[in-house]
Amino acid sequence: MFISTAYAQTAAATADAPSTLMSMLPLVLMFVVLYFVMIRPQMKKQKDHKAMIEALAKGDEVVVAGGLLGKVSKLSEGIVSVEIATGVEVQVQRGAVLQVLPKGTIK
Numbered sequence: 001m002f003i004s005t006a007y008a009q010t011a012a013a014t015a016d017a018p019s020t021l022m023s024m025l026p027l028v029l030m031f032v033v034l035y036f037v038m039i040r041p042q043m044k045k046q047k048d049h050k051a052m053i054e055a056l057a058k059g060d061e062v063v064v065a066g067g068l069l070g071k072v073s074k075l076s077e078g079i080v081s082v083e084i085a086t087g088v089e090v091q092v093q094r095g096a097v098l099q100v101l102p103k104g105t106i107k
Helices: 002-054
Strands: 061-064 069-075 079-085 088-093 097-101
Touching (some): 002 097, 061 079, 069 088
Antiparallel strands (some): 061 069
């Protein structure tokens, strides 16, 4: 009598194991979808922004984080001098440059 009960308990425990694995599958699937929908595009955007910042050159027309449009007049390691009007220059960090505009955009 005790032996048949032990076999019944073992059979019930092994039948429950695949159910545990199947209950974790949606969580793993959600993480994979989250990676491809949110994390991967954000990493690509950061990589493109870094490449744009490194490629800045004197004379480029840029948009700064505060919304200012101007022409790059001086470059140093971490600072960019942007001429926003004739004779008016502001110094901003390289990371504050949001976008490089096509030549001739600013008149």
